[in-house]
Amino acid sequence: MAVNAPATPAAQPRHALRIRRHQWGSVFWSAARTPRGMVGLGLASFVVLVAIIGPFVAPNSPDALVTLAFGKPSGQFLLGGDFLGRDVLSRVLNGGWVLLIMAVCATFLGIIGGAAAGVSAAYLRGISDGIIMRTVDVILSFPQLVFALLLLSLLGPKLWLITLAVGVSHAPQVARVLRSATLDLSERDFVKAAELQGMRPAKVMWKEILPNLVSPLTVEAGLRLTYSIVIMAGLAFLGFGAPPPNANWGTMINENRDGLSLNPWAVIVPALLIALLTIGTNSFTDAFARVAIGVDRRPEEAALIDNLGQEVSK
Amino acid sequence: MSEPEGAAVPGLRSEATIRLKVTGLEVRLGRSGPDVVRDVSFAVSAGAVLGLVGESGSGKTTVALALLGHARRGLRITAGQVLLDGMDLLALSPRDLRAARGARVSYVPQDPSSALNPTLRVGTQIREVLRVHAETMGDAGDRVAEVMREVSLDPTPELLRRYPHQLSGGQQQRVALAMAFACRPSVIVLDEPTTGLDVSTQRHVLETVRGLCHSYGVAAVYVSHDLAVVSGLVSDVAVMYAGRVVEIGSTARLFGEPVHPYTRGLIGAVPSPEHAEVLTGIDGQQPRPGHRGAGCSFAARCDYVIAGCDTQAPELVTAAGRSVRCLRATDIQIAPSRRMPLKPGPAVTAGEPAMSVHEVSASYGSTRVLSGVNLEVPPGTCVAVVGESGSGKTTLARCMAGLHSNWTGEITFQGTPLARGARQREKDVLRRVQYIFQNPYTSLNPRKTIGQIIDQQLKQFTDLSQRDRSARVLRVLEHVSLGTDFLSNYPDQLSGGERQRVAIARALVVEPELLICDEVTSALDVSVQAIIVELLRRIQQERQLAMIFITHNLALVRSIAQSAVVLRQGTVAESGQVEQILDHPADPYTQRLIEDVPKLSRR
Numbered sequence: 001m002a003v004n005a006p007a008t009p010a011a012q013p014r015h016a017l018r019i020r021r022h023q024w025g026s027v028f029w030s031a032a033r034t035p036r037g038m039v040g041l042g043l044a045s046f047v048v049l050v051a052i053i054g055p056f057v058a059p060n061s062p063d064a065l066v067t068l069a070f071g072k073p074s075g076q077f078l079l080g081g082d083f084l085g086r087d088v089l090s091r092v093l094n095g096g097w098v099l100l101i102m103a104v105c106a107t108f109l110g111i112i113g114g115a116a117a118g119v120s121a122a123y124l125r126g127i128s129d130g131i132i133m134r135t136v137d138v139i140l141s142f143p144q145l146v147f148a149l150l151l152l153s154l155l156g157p158k159l160w161l162i163t164l165a166v167g168v169s170h171a172p173q174v175a176r177v178l179r180s181a182t183l184d185l186s187e188r189d190f191v192k193a194a195e196l197q198g199m200r201p202a203k204v205m206w207k208e209i210l211p212n213l214v215s216p217l218t219v220e221a222g223l224r225l226t227y228s229i230v231i232m233a234g235l236a237f238l239g240f241g242a243p244p245p246n247a248n249w250g251t252m253i254n255e256n257r258d259g260l261s262l263n264p265w266a267v268i269v270p271a272l273l274i275a276l277l278t279i280g281t282n283s284f285t286d287a288f289a290r291v292a293i294g295v296d297r298r299p300e301e302a303a304l305i306d307n308l309g310q311e312v313s314k
Numbered sequence: 315m316s317e318p319e320g321a322a323v324p325g326l327r328s329e330a331t332i333r334l335k336v337t338g339l340e341v342r343l344g345r346s347g348p349d350v351v352r353d354v355s356f357a358v359s360a361g362a363v364l365g366l367v368g369e370s371g372s373g374k375t376t377v378a379l380a381l382l383g384h385a386r387r388g389l390r391i392t393a394g395q396v397l398l399d400g401m402d403l404l405a406l407s408p409r410d411l412r413a414a415r416g417a418r419v420s421y422v423p424q425d426p427s428s429a430l431n432p433t434l435r436v437g438t439q440i441r442e443v444l445r446v447h448a449e450t451m452g453d454a455g456d457r458v459a460e461v462m463r464e465v466s467l468d469p470t471p472e473l474l475r476r477y478p479h480q481l482s483g484g485q486q487q488r489v490a491l492a493m494a495f496a497c498r499p500s501v502i503v504l505d506e507p508t509t510g511l512d513v514s515t516q517r518h519v520l521e522t523v524r525g526l527c528h529s530y531g532v533a534a535v536y537v538s539h540d541l542a543v544v545s546g547l548v549s550d551v552a553v554m555y556a557g558r559v560v561e562i563g564s565t566a567r568l569f570g571e572p573v574h575p576y577t578r579g580l581i582g583a584v585p586s587p588e589h590a591e592v593l594t595g596i597d598g599q600q601p602r603p604g605h606r607g608a609g610c611s612f613a614a615r616c617d618y619v620i621a622g623c624d625t626q627a628p629e630l631v632t633a634a635g636r637s638v639r640c641l642r643a644t645d646i647q648i649a650p651s652r653r654m655p656l657k658p659g660p661a662v663t664a665g666e667p668a669m670s671v672h673e674v675s676a677s678y679g680s681t682r683v684l685s686g687v688n689l690e691v692p693p694g695t696c697v698a699v700v701g702e703s704g705s706g707k708t709t710l711a712r713c714m715a716g717l718h719s720n721w722t723g724e725i726t727f728q729g730t731p732l733a734r735g736a737r738q739r740e741k742d743v744l745r746r747v748q749y750i751f752q753n754p755y756t757s758l759n760p761r762k763t764i765g766q767i768i769d770q771q772l773k774q775f776t777d778l779s780q781r782d783r784s785a786r787v788l789r790v791l792e793h794v795s796l797g798t799d800f801l802s803n804y805p806d807q808l809s810g811g812e813r814q815r816v817a818i819a820r821a822l823v824v825e826p827e828l829l830i831c832d833e834v835t836s837a838l839d840v841s842v843q844a845i846i847v848e849l850l851r852r853i854q855q856e857r858q859l860a861m862i863f864i865t866h867n868l869a870l871v872r873s874i875a876q877s878a879v880v881l882r883q884g885t886v887a888e889s890g891q892v893e894q895i896l897d898h899p900a901d902p903y904t905q906r907l908i909e910d911v912p913k914l915s916r917r
Contacts, residue, residue: 189757192717193820196749197774198741211761 027215031288040283047277051096058090062247070259070266080263082256088266095247095270099236102163103228109167110228111221114174119205119213121175122182133179136172144169145231149238157240166231170224181216185209215292222285226278233274249274331359333533334381334501339394341376341385341557348604350389351376351557353630358501358550360531363524365544365565367537367580368554369839371600377554378503378537380404382419383411399500417447419501420494424509426486430478436489437474443496457496465492465522484515488522495526502527505537512702513868513910520547539839541584542869542912545569553577556600556611563636569914573638573646575616582653583844584914585869587896590656593873595845599809610641618642656873666729668693668828668860669714669747674723675884676706676713683709684721684884691828696854696861698871698892701881702907707864708752710881711832714862715749727828745775748821752833754813758805764791765801768820775824790823794849811842815849822853829854829861836866847874868911872896880904 031037060066060077064086067074071081079088121132139147151165185191186209194208235241236250244251249270256266339354351373358364366374376389383403385391396403398418406414415421423429430439437458444454462469465488478486487507494502504523508516524547527534538544544551545565552562553576561574572578579596598615601607610616613623622641633643640646671689675682684706691697701707712718714725716736725732727747733739751757758767765787772783788798794815805813814834821829831850835843851874854861863874871878871892879889880901888901899905 189751189753190759193749193751193757194759194770196715196717196736196744197771198736198739198744199774208759212759214761 027288027291031284031291034287034291036283036290037287040280040285040287043276043280044284045280047096047273047280048100050093050273051100054093054096058087058093060087060090062086062091062094063245070256070262072263073265079265079269082252082263082266083259088252088256088263088269091247091252092249092269092273095249095252096273098159098242098246099229099232099249102159102166103225103232106163106166106170106228106232107221107225109164110170110224111174111217113167113171114220115178115210115213115217117171118175118178119182119209122179123186123205123209124201132175136175139169139172140176144173144227145234148231148235149240152235152240157243159242162232162235162240166228166235169231170227174220174224177216177220178213181213182209185212215289219285219289219292222281222288226282226285229274229278229281332357333360333399333531334358334535335395335397336377336381337395337397339377339380339396340392341373341380341389342392343388343390343603345390345392348606349392349557350603351380354394354554354559355630356550356552356559356562358533358535360500360533361528362550363527363534363536363548365536365538365548365551366554367539367541367544367551369539369580369600369841371602372554373557374537374539374554375505376557378421378505378535381501381503381535382415382421413447416443416499417497418499419503420497420499422487422490422494422502422504422507424506426490426507427478427483427510429490430486432478434477435474436476436478436481439478439489440493440496443493447497461492461496464495464526465489466518467492482515483511484519487511487515487519491519491522491526495530495532498530498532500532502532502534503537504534506539508543509538509540512866513912514702514906516543516912517910523547540912541569541580541840542914545914546912553580556606557603558611558639559630559637560612560639561636562630567635571634573633573636573643574612574640575618575646576612579615579617579841581914583841585844585847585867585873587869587872587908587911587913589653590872591653592656593844593848594653595843595848596841597845610639618646665693667691667726668695668728669862670726671710671714672724672726674710674713674721674725676709676718676721678709678720682884684713686723687881687884687886689879689886689889691860691862692877693860694858695877696851696859696863696875698863698865698875698878699881700865700868700871700878700907701887703866704883705881706884707866707881708832709884711749711830711862711864715747715830716744717749741775745824746827747830748824748826748828749830750814750817750821750832750834753837754810754817755837757817758813760805763802763804764796764808764816767805767816768823771820771823786823790819793822793853794819809842810838811845814838814842814846818846818849818853827860829859830864831861832864833866834863835870843870850874868896868907869913880907 032041065084066087067077067081067085069081069083069085071077071085073080077087077089079092082088082091117132117136121129142150147169148165151168152162155161155165191204191208194204233250236248237254239254241248241251252270253267256263260267335357337355339351340349341351342349354377356364366377368374376386379385380391381396383396383406391404394404398414403411403414403419434442440458440461441454444457458474459469467473467485467488478489481489490507508519511519520543523534526532536544536548548565550563551565551568552559553568553574554560555576561568561572561577568577569581572581576596582594583596585593596615601611607624609624609626610628613619616623620642626641628639628641630637630639631643667690669691671687674684674687676684687710689697699707699710709718713721716732716734716739719735721734727743732743736744762770768787768790769783772778772786778786787801791798791800796812796815796819800808800812800816805816808816835846838846847870850861850863853859865871875892877890878892878895880887880895880903882903887903888895888899895904896908899908
């Protein structure tokens with residue numbers, strides 16, 4: 001890498017000081033190569049592709065009344081009609097991307113808020129810990145869906161508010177997980193070494209502790225993404241979603257369940273897509289966690305790691 | 315495979331007394347992976363103790379577990395015999411093997427606090443062993459009392475009802491010993507059973523082990539990295555390196571006149587409590603399983619290396635009354651390894667003390683750890699702070715560094731009183747007082763490169779440009795004998811000794827005036843310890859640094875410090891010049907400590 005650099009002695013180290021190791025990418029790919037990860041990534045990518053490409057390939061407008069209410073599938077309308085006689089296929093193809101974007105945003109919000117709360121509670125201890133964790137306990141005492149509903153009924157059903165509500169409802173759980181991971185880390189000597197350099201607490205958390213939390217953070221993000229999808233779909237089913245006539249997988253299940261016996265596809269297909277997506281993200285997260293922790297490593301490698309562990313404990 | 319009997323193991327009298335005989339033992343990673351241990355053969359007769367020594371990663375624990383027919387996860391015993399009174403343990407069915415373990419061959423683990431079940435009372439715990447092997451013993455209750463007396467524990471009902479956490483470390487290890495001896499096994503395997511114990515407790519446990527083996531005709535295998543401990547206990551020694559036995563023979567011959575260059579190196583690295591000598595370590599690192607080349611695995615670190623060493627794997631040959639695995643076994647001249655005497659350091663320069671501690675008391679919560687400690691570090695001098703675990707020496711170091719802030723009294727640095735915690739101290743004070751942590755495995759951030767770790771120190775404390783910082787990082791790495799190749803490595807790619815050198819480099823790069831070293835070698839092998847101590851001594855002399863060297867190992871003190879302070883339960887038992895304290899200790903506690911330090915007896 002430093003081949004083209006001028007041959008002054010200072011050139012090489014300056015480069016070396018900046019080098020980064022992209023090891024989380026390699027964990028990602030080795031997770032994708034495990035059977036569990038392959039299936040998970042495959043399922044999730046399929047659903048994501050449907051949601052992204054869908055609007056461009058939909059045969060009809062999602063809002064146009066083109067067929068009979070609960071019309072049976074036919075050559076022209078592959079999945080039949082919904083309760084108003086709109087094309088189910090076109091509505092399925094159009095109804096995914098909003099849900100996905102909202103789920104991803106809510107997950108990010110939850111992870112960022114939760115990580116900030118959890119890491120600072122664990123590192124700062126004392127009063128901050130007490131205040132943050134008691135707040136977390138209060139929020140955790142509500143079921144997550146109920147908490148999101150509570151927020152929405154107070155704030156009103158706007159899309160960004162739904163995203164915010166779901167994100168906030170994730171934060172406490174993320175905070176709990178990251179707090180326990182940080183408690184262990186903040187007792188390590190390298191954190192003390194940074195304190196002896198007179199580093200400010202915020203910088204210690206950001207520069208020293210956070211890079212060591214990448215593994216739990218990624219796992220938590222995958223898990224929360226799964227929950228976000230489920231909760232968003234659930235809220236849409238309950239009527240808190242994109243307002244009609246917008247297509248949305250969750251709303252579609254609700255709208256079309258009266259005609260379940262007439263055209264079951266109008267319910268089954270959106271439900272199936274949500275199920276595939278959650279199963280996919282969940283399995284892949286699981287595979288990632290296993291690779292990161294070393295459960296899926298081959299036994300020989302595990303033995304070597306055990307040996308190293310022994311050296312460490314001495 | 316050549317068998318290390320007869321002349322090779324002089325302790326043996328006849329075939330009949332051999333209780334344990336191991337031949338051609340091989341352990342691999344998986345069924346066909348690289349070998350972890352290969353060609354291990356030895357024999358132990360009744361009442362004798364064989365010492366199995368080597369650095370971490372040499373395969374000694376793997377061999378010890380194989381003696382019980384066990385292999386750790388991922389490992390597999392692929393060849394060899396473990397003959398127990400003539401019966402091959404490795405050929406037994408799982409059921410028979412279970413019956414043999416505990417009854418005929420037993421194991422004493424390294425850390426008794428995690429080996430004993432915390433939810434079982436001591437009495438129940440020992441009785442359990444007897445119950446599992448019901449056929450071997452008569453009345454369990456009587457036997458529990460008997461075996462406890464054998465390990466010098468008083469079998470009062472009160473003690474039997476205690477839980478492991480209510481016992482001291484020494485008592486816990488005695489309980490583990492009692493469990494191992496309970497069924498009167500013919501072979502007992504001890505895996506570094508005294509590593510976590512204080513010198514005095516260690517000596518008593520060792521005496522118990524020796525006595526028991528002798529009086530019951532038990533053959534023992536004692537695994538240890540501490541040559542000094544082994545030399546006083548065992549009759550024969552097997553030195554392991556990279557999964558092979560490189561030298562095996564009687565303790566007196568092996569330690570008195572080592573033949574294998576590795577054995578010589580190890581002995582040269584053991585600090586002596588009696589003489590001030592320059593310690594010589596062994597540079598480099600042991601090859602891991604799968605990375606051991608065709609030739610001798612020690613060739614890369616060997617001072618006596620010749621042309622054939624890296625291509626031709628040496629066989630075990632008999633030389634000078636022991637078996638040695640070295641091509642030059644017969645042509646290397648046998649000479650006791652000698653070390654250079656240490657030149658006395660500069661006379662204590664008068665002037666304002668670099669650091670002085672006045673009446674410092676410290677506590678953790680409501681537990682008082684230090685009370686009224688006084689200490690003075692003259693400029694340009696190294697002061698050793700010694701004491702057993704729990705004596706408060708680490709707490710004292712942390713108070714001085716500002717890592718522990720719950721203390722009273724006064725600590726001054728170059729005449730200025732220091733604030734309690736690091737947060738309240740000025741940046742310049744933090745820079746001038748540097749602290750090196752005990753465990754190099756946790757003191758370096760695993761997500762940063764070595765370059766970043768050292769550079770960060772400069773970024774925090776100086777306003778230098780990136781070019782100047784780079785130059786200083788390079789210079790300091792050279793100073794601690796690490797190449798610049800290490801710059802872009804992560805800590806997990808380095809060995810323990812290399813990591814500790816990085817930690818030292820991180821402290822030195824900001825040009826401190828006082829260095830606090832907290833047990834900096836206790837997580838390292840002896841050969842590495844020697845290198846680190848020698849490095850610190852050299853730097854201290856060159857830079858005229860004031861240094862505080864905290865250690866539990868009295869033997870190290872002479873090699874590095876000019877004066878010493880002995881701590882006992884949070885108070886200063888004795889302080890003064892090193893020679894005075896080690897040669898003419900006034901305090902009975904110091905006298906006992908010095909007496910109990912295991913010494914490398916060359917007999």
